[in-house]
Amino acid sequence: MTVSLVYPFKEIIIDQITEIYSRYHQIIKTVTDWRIAEKKIELLLLVGEIGTIKDLYKEIAKIKDVICSIREIVID
Numbered sequence: 001m002t003v004s005l006v007y008p009f010k011e012i013i014i015d016q017i018t019e020i021y022s023r024y025h026q027i028i029k030t031v032t033d034w035r036i037a038e039k040k041i042e043l044l045l046l047v048g049e050i051g052t053i054k055d056l057y058k059e060i061a062k063i064k065d066v067i068c069s070i071r072e073i074v075i076d
Helices: 011-023 050-061
Strands: 002-008 028-036 039-046 067-071
């Protein structure tokens, strides 16, 4: 799955996201990020059990001022 995030470049938000990433490091395969003006854009590639991926997504979605979306990638 991929998760996309957009959020203000604020230390408190970055700290919250970093803490979540550290708890789910086993399913995070790649994090790509860009800083544009005062916003940060991140793309995550996640591989693992669907329940664990959804738990990570729900935790990120709870953070104030973070806009996120999730997309499933099916590999045959």
